[in-house]
Amino acid sequence: MNILMGLEFKMHTSNHKNNLIIKSLAFTLCALLITGCGQKEQVSVTDGPIVVENDISQAQSIAVEQVSSLNNNSGALYNKEETGAGEEEITEDPATNLTDDGAESEESEKSEDEIPDEAESENDSGQEETAETVATVSVTPGSVTSVALNPNWLYADFSKINTGSAVLYSAPSNRKNIVIGLNPGHGTKGGTSVKTYCHPDMSPKVTGGTTAAGATTAVAVSAGMSFSDGTSEAAVALKTAQILRDMLLADGYDVLMLRDDADVQLDNIARTVIGNNMANCIISLHWDGDSLSYDKGCFYVSTPDGIKGMEPVASHWQQHEALGQALINGLQATGCKIYKGGSMDIDLTQTSFSTVASVDIELGNAASAHDDGTLTVLAGGLLKGIESVY
Numbered sequence: 001m002n003i004l005m006g007l008e009f010k011m012h013t014s015n016h017k018n019n020l021i022i023k024s025l026a027f028t029l030c031a032l033l034i035t036g037c038g039q040k041e042q043v044s045v046t047d048g049p050i051v052v053e054n055d056i057s058q059a060q061s062i063a064v065e066q067v068s069s070l071n072n073n074s075g076a077l078y079n080k081e082e083t084g085a086g087e088e089e090i091t092e093d094p095a096t097n098l099t100d101d102g103a104e105s106e107e108s109e110k111s112e113d114e115i116p117d118e119a120e121s122e123n124d125s126g127q128e129e130t131a132e133t134v135a136t137v138s139v140t141p142g143s144v145t146s147v148a149l150n151p152n153w154l155y156a157d158f159s160k161i162n163t164g165s166a167v168l169y170s171a172p173s174n175r176k177n178i179v180i181g182l183n184p185g186h187g188t189k190g191g192t193s194v195k196t197y198c199h200p201d202m203s204p205k206v207t208g209g210t211t212a213a214g215a216t217t218a219v220a221v222s223a224g225m226s227f228s229d230g231t232s233e234a235a236v237a238l239k240t241a242q243i244l245r246d247m248l249l250a251d252g253y254d255v256l257m258l259r260d261d262a263d264v265q266l267d268n269i270a271r272t273v274i275g276n277n278m279a280n281c282i283i284s285l286h287w288d289g290d291s292l293s294y295d296k297g298c299f300y301v302s303t304p305d306g307i308k309g310m311e312p313v314a315s316h317w318q319q320h321e322a323l324g325q326a327l328i329n330g331l332q333a334t335g336c337k338i339y340k341g342g343s344m345d346i347d348l349t350q351t352s353f354s355t356v357a358s359v360d361i362e363l364g365n366a367a368s369a370h371d372d373g374t375l376t377v378l379a380g381g382l383l384k385g386i387e388s389v390y
């Protein structure tokens with residue numbers, strides 16, 4: 001539709017230099033989505049004072065200056081640099097079983113067994129995309145745009161649940177042109193009855209968690225844990241993401257909410273792939289499903305050595321760790337409790353499919369306070385960490 005009007009593509013080969021590129025990607029994609037996939041022109045805003053519900057077809061003058069060189073045949077309209085992977089799924093909370101006082105036994109107690117049922121045989125993992133897209137887009141400040149999964153994006157075909165949409169909120173002022181992807185964990189009805197591959201090369205998981213080590217597939221989206229008072233992790237994660245979203249918007253960051261409601265029909269891979277293509281980074285919010293009776297504190301999920309040689313992890317795990325550490329530093333500076341060294345190696349689907357800095361951060365466990373005041377403090381700590389990187 002007329003949305004396309006403002007698009008202007010300029011192709012040219014370039015060598016990577018992500019930052020600027022990535023940030024622009026977001027909008028590029030946005031444009032692509034609008035053009036390529038069917039669009040949900042309208043977005044439902046859950047709550048966000050800053051957000052204005054808007055009709056994409058109307059304003060959005062998206063002036064895109066895109067630089068891209070597609071060296072691969074994936075069909076993706078544009079690729080960021082290198083391999084594009086989707087980040088995605090947090091199969092569950094890395095459960096740490098701490099014995100009494102903190103001695104953790106890294107294994108997770110999750111009971112899922114993997115039933116590698118489906119057989120997607122296409123392996124995109126080997127694709128090498130060296131394309132870069134640099135886009136400068138001007139989107140209506142304060143707008144809200146629905147973003148669907150583009151089936152042409154790298155790893156999109158590994159997703160099994162993808163009829164829902166993420167929501168891109170653009171900052172109303174003081175725009176930094178940086179898109180922070182927030183993924184409130186869980187919250188996909190039917191997510192536990194579908195399996196997706198753990199790794200883009202279909203190799204088995206190297207650590208246990210919701211899904212046992214050795215499994216090649218895991219539930220598309222696990223149910224998540226419940227706090228001691230019965231509140232669901234999914235609900236608390238969403239509330240925290242909304243608080244953080246508003247802080248980020250006020251600070252000039254655009255925010256891509258990979259789940260913006262109680263339920264979103266996007267599995268972990270779909271969320272990751274959308275984040276890969278529309279955001280500078282992906283931060284998934286979780287609380288650990290251990291069985292401790294005391295607040296364990298925050299930690300981020302670091303990359304196990306066993307998958308550091310697999311793409312796209314090999315090319316991005318250091319970015320993941322840097323972001324994770326920055327978030328922990330921000331939380332710590334804000335007075336939040338940090339669990340041990342602040343990180344724990346767990347083989348997550350999200351990490352395995354991420355081509356942008358991507359972190360699963362666990363903000364506590366069932367015994368942790370989760371009132372609005374506490375969540376605001378946690379969000380403030382995360383904001384501080386984000387500001388130190390972007």
Ligand SMILES: [Zn+2]
Pocket residue numbers: 090092093094185186224225233285286287288
């Ligand atoms: Zn979780």
